[in-house]
Amino acid sequence: MSIKFLDLAAQNREIAQRAARELEALHAATSYVGGPALAAFEREFAAYLGVKYVVGVGSGSDALRLALLALGIGPGDGVITVPMTFIATAAAIVQAGAVPEFVDVDPSTCNLSPDHLCRYLEAGRFRSPNGPRAVIPVDLYGLPCAMDQVAAIAHQYKLLVVEDACQAHGARLSVGGRWVRAGTLADAGCFSFYPAKNLGCWGQGGALATNDERLAAVAARLADHGRTSHYGHEAYGYNARLDTLQAAVLRAKLEHLEDWNRRRRAIAARYRELLNGCGALLPEEPAGLESCYHLFTIRSARRDAIRAALNAAAIGNGIHYPLPLHLQPACAALGYRPGDFPASERIAETTLSLPMHPHLTDDEVATVAAVVRGAL
Template sequence: MHAITKTKPVPFLDLSAQYKSLEAEWLAAIRETGARGSFILGPNTQALEKEFAEYVGVKHAIAVANGTDSLFLSLRALGVGKGDEVVTTPFTFFASAETIDMAGATPVFADILPGSLCLDPASVRARITAKTKAIVTVHIFGYPTEMGEIMEIAKKHKLAVVEDCAQSFGALHNGKVVGSIGDTGSFSFYPTKVLGCYGDGGMVTTHSDAVDERIRRLRNHGAVKPFVHTEIGMNSRLDEVQAAVLRIKLRHIKDDIAGRQKVAQEYTQRLAGSPVKTPSLPKNGTHVFNLYTIRVPKRDAVRQALTDAQIGTSQCYPQGLHLQEVYKHLGYKPGSLPACEHATTETLSLPIYPGMPLDHIERVCEVLLEAVRG
């Protein structure tokens, strides 16, 4: 056991070491982009789309401005609109539901599985109506949803499936990379993600030529060629500088994922046998640990103890989306989705990132175990 310095802060996320290792390549890419004079949808973006599609195992990848746009454009390209319902999880970042409203449809919240914290297929089945058009399933925290059952439900009811992969780049389900199973995969490149850029960015993946063609049109103001517009679109284009850094980081992604998994393993070993419930691992896939999220009783007191010890944490998520003020009109009440509501009282995300020092892991565990046992 390493010596532990009681006053040494432990950040929730530290991207500086990774940046230093990539700095020379990154600055060279900026110089090259500037010298070329192509800054939007140029050769780096085109190359990234090709490389990304190959990694995920899909025919097409379309780079967009951010993860929220990737969800919204997916829904629009799949024909979701006014009068439709889309089933999704309440235990997720707001964008997963917000974009359903943005598309003109109504989110319908299903409950989650206590182990994976992903959508519960049985709860999804119970919420299918004649108005249901699609399912947005979220691979939360890096854990892949049980896609076999989700796809069976979709096939039976002729529904589109959008995989929200914002927190799960590189996760596997039955040997397939997430984002290659549904009709579309939606990715965020926000800097905190498994594959993150140095700003905002996103990607949509699909096997469909028609969906690919439409999203490419929609992301560029609905234009089929310069100054010729066939529908109302938007401005959602990835810039060349972000595409350049993503290409660099994609080449190192296997090591980065392995680094996250190593930190997770260290946590799990040290917390075994304690009151702390560590993250479940999928039986038919791999967890990439965008977040290492535990469940503990008296979560708020435990989090405060970690904060007092200068250890960064995150509470994902403090309230299910079905109980948020913005969705009050949908009529959900406390107790409507019990598994989600219970999870929001217990979940706490600990620091995790590739290369996290072992003494930081040990310090987090020491303070955490003292708090839960005290």
């Protein structure tokens, strides 16, 4: 019996009827770009997140790049982020014309360390001519970054904040006694709807969430050829709109997101019970942060042995990510060296993602845990 890392076919079965109705309506209206389905999804996702505006865009990468551009980040500016993330976070900074400045993560959360951020800003030895103008915290694996602490530091140093919530649809954090969704406390929160995400479409998609009307309008224009009217263009924009077909699929999936995330959290709790004391480090969920468990990652110096045992038992698994960005060839020109970010490097060497999706059965979870234990 093989155990899938991710089961998109099971998701599709749950949404089949609603998705069919959505697609039928789309074909009847032949409104394939823009149109009511896209507007409805933007409204519904904004309501779900609790923000005023959602702008659908072509991908999470587009969301990050357009957020920076719409906030006026450009050549000479520094943008602080972490090396323990997917390459798109840094690519967006470079593609906006700015310079990535890395700060290490907190090894307990794998997210941007507020302490390291403070120390970096205090030291004042910046890599960009203008110094940092923005920070991109990443909600890695679905655990929200400590956004209240990041926001306080950003305020002190006059930094804009763009939250990379591409892995954190529906995750929550408690701020001043109130639970709010990841991606809603920054100037802009960026989401990816890549198929494997907790809220994923049938191709590429993304969104930018904000409470800033001007930012939403500028980002929407940039995503649509800089348009002010059909053939009126105030700027050179991009063709980076969220595809209407994807918006229709996302409307169908959004209805299930809360249930699916609840099941992910139950699976995570079960993994915790079954793996307690096994010798591997289990993902932490500090008080006030509620992960949506995009991934369930454990850490162990014996990662490769566990992986071999999982592979031998036909159990899907993954490494997110095997090399931190500062050591990637794409980032070589930034001039970082091995040893610059020890926490990120250690996570890359030891991290292992176990199967995690809402349709995983309790028996499958028990089998995965038994194989992990056996390997240790």
